[in-house]
Amino acid sequence: MIRIKCPYCGERDHSEFTYGGDASIQYPSLDGTEKEWVEAIFFRKNIFGKQLETWHHANGCRMWLEVERSTTTHEIYSVKPCHPEMKKVLEKKDPNDL
Amino acid sequence: MTRFNAWNVFKNGLIGQTDWDRQWRDPEPKKEYDVIIVGGGLHGLATAYYLAKNHNIKNIAVVEKGWIGGGNAGRNTTIIRSNYMMPGNHQFYEHSLKLWENLSHELNYNVMFSQRAHISLFHSPAARDAAARRYNIMNLNGTEAELWNLGQLKKNIPHLNYEDARFPIIGAAVQRRAGNARHDSVAWGYARAGDELGVDILQNCEVTGVKRNKGRIEHLETSRGLIKAKKVGFAVAGNTSRLWEMAELGNLPIETHKLQAFVTESIKPLLDQVVVYGVGGAHFYISQTDKGSMVFGGDLDWYKSYAQRGNLPIVQDSAEAAMAILPCLGRIRLIRHWAGVMDMTMDGSFFICKTPIENLYLNAGWNYGGFKASPASGWYFADLIATELPHKYIQHHNLERFEKGINLDERGAGPDPKLHG
Numbered sequence A: 001m002i003r004i005k006c007p008y009c010g011e012r013d014h015s016e017f018t019y020g021g022d023a024s025i026q027y028p029s030l031d032g033t034e035k036e037w038v039e040a041i042f043f044r045k046n047i048f049g050k051q052l053e054t055w056h057h058a059n060g061c062r063m064w065l066e067v068e069r070s071t072t073t074h075e076i077y078s079v080k081p082c083h084p085e086m087k088k089v090l091e092k093k094d095p096n097d098l
Numbered sequence B: 001m002t003r004f005n006a007w008n009v010f011k012n013g014l015i016g017q018t019d020w021d022r023q024w025r026d027p028e029p030k031k032e033y034d035v036i037i038v039g040g041g042l043h044g045l046a047t048a049y050y051l052a053k054n055h056n057i058k059n060i061a062v063v064e065k066g067w068i069g070g071g072n073a074g075r076n077t078t079i080i081r082s083n084y085m086m087p088g089n090h091q092f093y094e095h096s097l098k099l100w101e102n103l104s105h106e107l108n109y110n111v112m113f114s115q116r117a118h119i120s121l122f123h124s125p126a127a128r129d130a131a132a133r134r135y136n137i138m139n140l141n142g143t144e145a146e147l148w149n150l151g152q153l154k155k156n157i158p159h160l161n162y163e164d165a166r167f168p169i170i171g172a173a174v175q176r177r178a179g180n181a182r183h184d185s186v187a188w189g190y191a192r193a194g195d196e197l198g199v200d201i202l203q204n205c206e207v208t209g210v211k212r213n214k215g216r217i218e219h220l221e222t223s224r225g226l227i228k229a230k231k232v233g234f235a236v237a238g239n240t241s242r243l244w245e246m247a248e249l250g251n252l253p254i255e256t257h258k259l260q261a262f263v264t265e266s267i268k269p270l271l272d273q274v275v276v277y278g279v280g281g282a283h284f285y286i287s288q289t290d291k292g293s294m295v296f297g298g299d300l301d302w303y304k305s306y307a308q309r310g311n312l313p314i315v316q317d318s319a320e321a322a323m324a325i326l327p328c329l330g331r332i333r334l335i336r337h338w339a340g341v342m343d344m345t346m347d348g349s350f351f352i353c354k355t356p357i358e359n360l361y362l363n364a365g366w367n368y369g370g371f372k373a374s375p376a377s378g379w380y381f382a383d384l385i386a387t388e389l390p391h392k393y394i395q396h397h398n399l400e401r402f403e404k405g406i407n408l409d410e411r412g413a414g415p416d417p418k419l420h421g
């Protein structure tokens, strides 16, 4: 079992999460060229080693996380929220105090 | 080479099996080959064989980093079928099945091909309609297919859970000519037959670099030295992206995921067919080997990985899926499980195509289904390498199909490789 340290819930089995995929994809602007879009949607580096990817804590806080993990050993190097602004909001004592 | 026939088996039975030749040589790499195939799995070995057999090319090597058949070739659940629908895929897999039907004779090697039928269960009227559509298309295309009602199913496979399954079984789509074969035998059979036609099989020979001179490959750097090649074919399954990167070719529409297989202790004959089902996101397939073990598998491990090592949640999922339709297996013990690294593609279909490098050819993207494809894959890849012209069955199995918008997506799952089971 891989264990992922969710910044909101703590360390959990990876079976609580669903796998999002490559987090390094940069989508082109809406008026980007067809070639740029084909590359972003269909082509992957398919990294052998350390890669950035997204996981969704589907059976937990339901937050998306950005995880640095090895595709050869499955070791996890770092976990952080995909949307840091969201984290800030959640950490506010009074959520209405934006 | 001593041929396998009744007389030689009988004679060797009398003399303690002492008069058999080596099955294939263990040569030193030559300085140069006309064609080098990288990857000693089923696709690489079959390609080398058909290059020699169908195209009369003599100076061929297969280079394999470990031992032949040590990759997915020796890790799969050996299901062979041709129930495909998309143009190109259908003809290709049907041709493959025809090659399987004669393969033991062709190679003079018993690949233990057993046409025991592939039974794809369905659990709802909607699933039955979808199967009926697919199997009608197969019939129209000349591949015999049937739909069984519950009565026929019970008669043929009495042990399934017809009582209280969470998803009640209501019938099945059946391909009678489908079945299994012995995976190792296929690798050894192609290796032996290729070797006899002069193919050098170079094991423990890892490609570590691809030396390019502009638009051509000059030589391969390997753990057994530099080897020059007039033409190079990649057939390395889950490792395709790594070789692609060595050739400085950028990205591919492929992700590497791992798939597990499971085997139990042996029991008396229980299941005569290959039984498959997919419902509510689960996916499961099972058959019984000639030794009596139940062999089964399910979904990918769901996250990208190059580790040939399975994770525990899928062990549980697959065991649950087994129990759902075959509760009689409840007390059987699992004795082994393992994983292979799959070359999953953006539309679930394969690539047999040319590449941006003039003398490099690509064979990849086999997803879960490359075992059944092995003979045809070798056949058409050899044809492409020898003639330079993509055969019409594989003319769209190239890397350009995505930009052209002609994806070959049998499942309609979209550009997410892990969903193309």
Ligand SMILES: Cc1cc2nc3c(=O)[nH]c(=O)nc-3n(C[C@H](O)[C@H](O)[C@H](O)COP(=O)(O)OP(=O)(O)OC[C@H]3O[C@@H](n4cnc5c(N)ncnc54)[C@H](O)[C@@H]3O)c2cc1C
Binding pocket: B038, B039, B040, B041, B042, B043, B044, B063, B064, B065, B066, B067, B068, B069, B070, B071, B072, B073, B074, B075, B076, B077, B078, B079, B080, B205, B206, B207, B208, B235, B236, B237, B238, B239, B243, B259, B260, B261, B297, B338, B339, B340, B341, B342, B366, B367, B368, B369, B370, B371, B372, B373
């Ligand atoms: C668990 C599991 C179950 C499956 N079940 C089925 C099934 O029921 N039916 C079906 O049709 N298909 C099935 N498959 C898929 C099928 O096994 C594969 O699609 C097929 O075997 C891939 O082709 P191959 O045999 O050539 O690959 P492989 O046997 O993986 O061959 C690739 C070879 O390339 C070598 N290689 C890699 N990098 C290098 C390098 N740098 N230098 C030299 N050599 C290198 C590897 O060592 C390997 O031996 C299954 C796969 C798995 C893992």
Ligand SMILES: [Zn+2]
Binding pocket: A006, A007, A008, A009, A010, A057, A060, A061, A062, A063
């Ligand atoms: Zn969480």
